[in-house]
Amino acid sequence: MNAPTKAFDPSQVKEAPSRFRTALGKYRVSRSAKCIVCGLCVDVCPLGVNEKIGGRITSPRDYKCLGPKCPTACFKQCPVQAITVRTDPTFETMGDYRWTGDMLVSTYYMCETGRVPQNGLEYRTGASDGGFDKLRLIFPKDPGHVSPDEVDTSIELNRTGDGRPQIDIPFPVYGGGMSFGSVSIRAIVGRMKAATALNSFCCTGEGGYPDDLIPYDDHVITQVATGLFGVREETIQRVRIVEFKYAQGAKPGLGGHLLGDKVTPAVAKMREAVVGSALFSPFPFHSVYSVEDHKKHIDWIKATNSKALVSVKVSTPTDVDMVAVGSYFAGAHIIHLDGSYGGTGAAPDIAKKNIAMPIEYAVPMVHRFLVAEGIRDKITLIASGGIRTPHDLIKIVALGADGIVTGTADMVAMECVRCHNCESGRGCARGIATTDTGLVELMESDWVAQRLINMYQAWRAEVQRILAKMGLKSIRQLVGRTEFLAHLDYLPDHVDGEIEY
Amino acid sequence: MPAKYHIHTQETPPRFKALIRSGVIAWEEGCLKCAVCVKKQCVYKVYDQRNLDGRQMLDSIDTLCKDCYRCVQGCPARLINKAVNPEYLQIGDDLFTPEIITKTWNQAATGKIPVSGAGYGGKFSGKGFDAMWTDMSEIVRPTRDGIHGREYISTGVDLGRKDMYLKAGKNGEMKLPTYPSVRIEHPVLLQVPSFGAIRKPFLLGLAAAARQLLTQAIIPAAVIDRDFRPHLAHVVPSLEPNIGLDEKMLSKVSMVEIADHPKVMHQVAKIKKKSSKVAVIVKVPLNKKSPARCLELVQTGAEVIHLAGNDDGRENTPKNARYIKDAIADVHQKLVENNLRDTVSLITSGGIALAEHVAKGIICGSDAIVADLALLVAVECRVCRGCKQGLPCPVCIEDVTADWTTHRMVNLLGAWHNQLLEISGAMGIRDIRRMRGERGRAMFFEELEKMVFAGLGKPAAK
Ligand code: SF4
Ligand code: SF4
Ligand code: SF4
Ligand code: SF4
Numbered sequence: 001m002n003a004p005t006k007a008f009d010p011s012q013v014k015e016a017p018s019r020f021r022t023a024l025g026k027y028r029v030s031r032s033a034k035c036i037v038c039g040l041c042v043d044v045c046p047l048g049v050n051e052k053i054g055g056r057i058t059s060p061r062d063y064k065c066l067g068p069k070c071p072t073a074c075f076k077q078c079p080v081q082a083i084t085v086r087t088d089p090t091f092e093t094m095g096d097y098r099w100t101g102d103m104l105v106s107t108y109y110m111c112e113t114g115r116v117p118q119n120g121l122e123y124r125t126g127a128s129d130g131g132f133d134k135l136r137l138i139f140p141k142d143p144g145h146v147s148p149d150e151v152d153t154s155i156e157l158n159r160t161g162d163g164r165p166q167i168d169i170p171f172p173v174y175g176g177g178m179s180f181g182s183v184s185i186r187a188i189v190g191r192m193k194a195a196t197a198l199n200s201f202c203c204t205g206e207g208g209y210p211d212d213l214i215p216y217d218d219h220v221i222t223q224v225a226t227g228l229f230g231v232r233e234e235t236i237q238r239v240r241i242v243e244f245k246y247a248q249g250a251k252p253g254l255g256g257h258l259l260g261d262k263v264t265p266a267v268a269k270m271r272e273a274v275v276g277s278a279l280f281s282p283f284p285f286h287s288v289y290s291v292e293d294h295k296k297h298i299d300w301i302k303a304t305n306s307k308a309l310v311s312v313k314v315s316t317p318t319d320v321d322m323v324a325v326g327s328y329f330a331g332a333h334i335i336h337l338d339g340s341y342g343g344t345g346a347a348p349d350i351a352k353k354n355i356a357m358p359i360e361y362a363v364p365m366v367h368r369f370l371v372a373e374g375i376r377d378k379i380t381l382i383a384s385g386g387i388r389t390p391h392d393l394i395k396i397v398a399l400g401a402d403g404i405v406t407g408t409a410d411m412v413a414m415e416c417v418r419c420h421n422c423e424s425g426r427g428c429a430r431g432i433a434t435t436d437t438g439l440v441e442l443m444e445s446d447w448v449a450q451r452l453i454n455m456y457q458a459w460r461a462e463v464q465r466i467l468a469k470m471g472l473k474s475i476r477q478l479v480g481r482t483e484f485l486a487h488l489d490y491l492p493d494h495v496d497g498e499i500e501y
Numbered sequence: 502m503p504a505k506y507h508i509h510t511q512e513t514p515p516r517f518k519a520l521i522r523s524g525v526i527a528w529e530e531g532c533l534k535c536a537v538c539v540k541k542q543c544v545y546k547v548y549d550q551r552n553l554d555g556r557q558m559l560d561s562i563d564t565l566c567k568d569c570y571r572c573v574q575g576c577p578a579r580l581i582n583k584a585v586n587p588e589y590l591q592i593g594d595d596l597f598t599p600e601i602i603t604k605t606w607n608q609a610a611t612g613k614i615p616v617s618g619a620g621y622g623g624k625f626s627g628k629g630f631d632a633m634w635t636d637m638s639e640i641v642r643p644t645r646d647g648i649h650g651r652e653y654i655s656t657g658v659d660l661g662r663k664d665m666y667l668k669a670g671k672n673g674e675m676k677l678p679t680y681p682s683v684r685i686e687h688p689v690l691l692q693v694p695s696f697g698a699i700r701k702p703f704l705l706g707l708a709a710a711a712r713q714l715l716t717q718a719i720i721p722a723a724v725i726d727r728d729f730r731p732h733l734a735h736v737v738p739s740l741e742p743n744i745g746l747d748e749k750m751l752s753k754v755s756m757v758e759i760a761d762h763p764k765v766m767h768q769v770a771k772i773k774k775k776s777s778k779v780a781v782i783v784k785v786p787l788n789k790k791s792p793a794r795c796l797e798l799v800q801t802g803a804e805v806i807h808l809a810g811n812d813d814g815r816e817n818t819p820k821n822a823r824y825i826k827d828a829i830a831d832v833h834q835k836l837v838e839n840n841l842r843d844t845v846s847l848i849t850s851g852g853i854a855l856a857e858h859v860a861k862g863i864i865c866g867s868d869a870i871v872a873d874l875a876l877l878v879a880v881e882c883r884v885c886r887g888c889k890q891g892l893p894c895p896v897c898i899e900d901v902t903a904d905w906t907t908h909r910m911v912n913l914l915g916a917w918h919n920q921l922l923e924i925s926g927a928m929g930i931r932d933i934r935r936m937r938g939e940r941g942r943a944m945f946f947e948e949l950e951k952m953v954f955a956g957l958g959k960p961a962a963k
Contacts, residue, residue, distance in 0.1 A: 020574035093523035093583040096622030130625025317637045343620035350920040352621040354857045356637045361949045419568035422618025429544035429569035487954035
């Protein structure tokens with residue numbers, strides 16, 4: 001089944017505003033009683049922040065406001081000085097070190113409009129003080145002329161030459177596993193719709209393969225995880241890519257965990273489990289204790305579906321490079337490294353923070369080792385775990401990955417505020433990570449799909465802009481090219497180009 | 502087979518309302534009196550439980566809100582905002598951050614480990630123990646399923662001196678070693694914090710907690726009186742240089758601690774003469790001199806050494822204090838190089854605030870870890886240090902009861918224990934003793950940064 005329009009066609013972008021009455025933003029425009037309803041502010045604002053409704057002026061879209069530095073400045077032009085523009089106090093409470101308020105709000109903006117924000121929000125890096133947030137891009141002095149439109153962002157998912165189908169995706173991103181149970185069915189279906197429209201893929205996670213996904217079969221990656229919840233021969237035969245989840249970066253060394261509250265009748269049926277009782281996936285695969293066992297597993301999938309590609313999802317122990325090479329020799333097409341700072345439904349804080357290494361270290365380690373072993377161009381290396389922006393994508397590819405998997409960014413696209421309460425009670429109060437019948441109603445799958453399409457269009461334009469500025473015609477040329485990166489703690493004495501801060 | 506170690510936690514509510522990072526501010530003026538107010542729709546029923554706590558002047562909208570922003574985004578008159586709670590930002594210090602303090606309170610109340618959704622929101626790395634990650638196992642090195650009880654992971658440690666080889670007597674008969682060995686089932690010893698509005702019930706609660714947890718509580722000998730009698734097998738009287746201990750107490754305890762001084766081994770010998778069953782800990786300030794000093798002590802027969810760091814998680818030295826993670830490793834390494842590491846037990850204190858600090862301290866080379874300030878936080882201390890300046894304690898630590906103190910501490914240490922099982926299980930380790938000094942099973946920020954980032958910006962070598 002092919003996508004109706006060409007993937008990443010600009011016509012796919014359609015406005016998809018917030019589901020809530022007031023969108024979250026950085027600035028707050030307020031109007032005092034002095035307002036004489038002259039309507040000047042409505043006319044001057046290029047972003048349509050202000051609106052005249054009946055006999056009143058309101059600012060329903062102040063999340064688009066350019067802030068106190070705005071060049072047209074309605075607040076300066078107002079004849080009676082009725083308007084004040086300042087940072088919204090609520091904004092100061094938003095986000096965390098990795099997903100700052102700026103980054104959340106800019107992602108919302110991309111999802112609504114399909115463009116990166118123009119109002120000075122820091123949408124490129126967060127405030128975690130390390131890794132991606134301390135990496136910067138180096139643009140060469142003389143890149144030659146490459147126009148952004150001609151930059152190819154596609155990658156191949158089968159580089160083994162084993163005769164199985166070649167699958168290309170137009171943009172090096174696909175959706176990571178989020179299981180039915182940990183997020184609502186509408187979130188899942190929305191993601192699948194977006195993956196279909198963008199001619200990419202999205203993974204089911206380990207909660208089984210709901211029938212609602214059958215229309216999107218060609219863009220589904222089904223997951224075989226340690227709990228084997230809902231894994232059947234027919235689900236493996238339906239898809240083009242099967243993913244083995246050995247580990248998950250957010251809780252490395254620990255199995256999945258779905259709290260009892262989230263095991264509703266529908267979830268229980270899908271997982272063949274008991275309503276209301278917590279579900280633990282064991283860890284590890286107790287049938288895999290060697291590379292030979294590992295190969296046996298992959299052979300089993302390959303025998304069940306003669307056309308499928310196999311992805312192996314592992315986390316990042318000290319010897320992640322050995323694990324990667326082992327997976328190649330066991331017959332994997334894709335090795336998917338999930339770094340320790342990735343997202344999840346619910347995990348012990350101690351695991352999220354401490355166990356296994358961040359993806360920024362693991363990717364170059366594995367890339368270098370695969371190069372040294374002479375097999376780098378035989379396998380597709382996919383990275384995930386804390387990749388939030390198009391800039392993170394560029395950085396991880398320059399460190400050695402071919403492409404990425406996203407999870408948290410998709411949640412933020414659905415207006416996740418990162419309150420970290422997905423696991424409590426009825427689940428996400430915003431209707432994303434929940435199976436509560438009332439809360440699920442808060443979101444439509446079409447809206448989810450549109451938000452994701454918009455976000456990835458914005459990402460792709462940004463990636464094309466950056467690659468053109470680097471003088472690269474294809475993202476494949478960026479893989480492992482660390483000369484395009486600088487780390488703020490190790491700035492080279494001399495840079496032949498310009499560092500983007 | 503001995504019974505498996507299990508910690509009985511029990512819900513033990515706090516006396517004060519917890520602080521959260523941001524509450525909501527809801528204006529009344531301009532309210533449109535909507536048919537269905539957003540306040541009625543709060544999923545967590547924050548507004549329905551609205552009342553003012555007289556003692557703390559805290560509104561429930563400042564203690565219960567879970568940051569979903571729905572009321573903020575839903576009110577048509579935009580009367581509701583969220584705001585950072587200044588009181589939250591004020592608690593704690595650099596090491597015991599507001600986040601660590603509130604999470605410690607939670608663990609002490611519930612005995613449950615902190616779990617949250619949506620990935621990690623913290624910094625990439627940090628200072629001290631934050632600059633290391635622990636390993637996990639994958640595919641060829643299987644992990645252990647300790648947390649769900651499918652496999653038993655032992656966290657017990659034997660403290661005391663050990664011989665490196667068997668010794669034979671004149672006639673070739675085997676001489677059994679005479680050193681006492683003290684088994685603790687949790688690799689954390691408890692110690693009275695260096696400050697706090699502490700009264701006797703707190704100390705009794707601490708001793709009882711050590712007894713319940715099958716570990717030891719280090720308490721200044723001078724404050725131990727008859728009321729401690731039921732707990733004495735789990736109490737370590739701590740002595741200043743050249744102070745003796747009465748024989749009755751000596752006969753009841755398993756360990757004694759003495760602060761280091763030039764003739765400390767004489768004092769140790771004196772105690773051992775009175776009671777050979779007692780293992781003696783020598784408490785040494787942890788700093789650059791400690792590797793040499795510890796070597797000396799071990800060569801002259803020390804059984805257990807307590808490396809005492811500072812409350813800020815650093816060495817005990819006025820200038821250029823390193824983090825204890827590096828200082829422990831130096832002592833461990835020195836003893837390894839001299840083939841003496843296995844003869845002695847090392848325990849370490851100094852700013853242990855989280856379960857991960859226990860695991861990481863052990864990986865750096867300590868056999869067990871000593872908690873102190875964290876135990877005060879378990880009974881709701883805010884680490885304001887007011888008590889140090891003679892100010893009244895904002896949370897009346899002086900009023901706690903012994904039982905409540907015990908429950909809170911047992912809960913905290915119970916949660917820590919489960920977290921140790923998580924880390925051990927992920928590493929594939931079934932016995933915490935195996936973790937000691939296993940630096941190869943950890944990843945260090947400094948090393949990885951250099952390896953990965955130092956060469957950036959230059960054309961990759963072909
Ligand atoms: S509960 Fe909070 S963190 Fe979890 S999905 Fe919902 S908004 Fe995001
Ligand atoms: S939603 Fe806002 S305006 Fe409406 S009743 Fe509630 S507080 Fe008042
Ligand atoms: S932000 Fe959410 S949790 Fe907090 S009071 Fe408002 S509706 Fe309730
Ligand atoms: S809360 Fe403050 S005054 Fe009370 S014990 Fe703790 S540090 Fe001392």
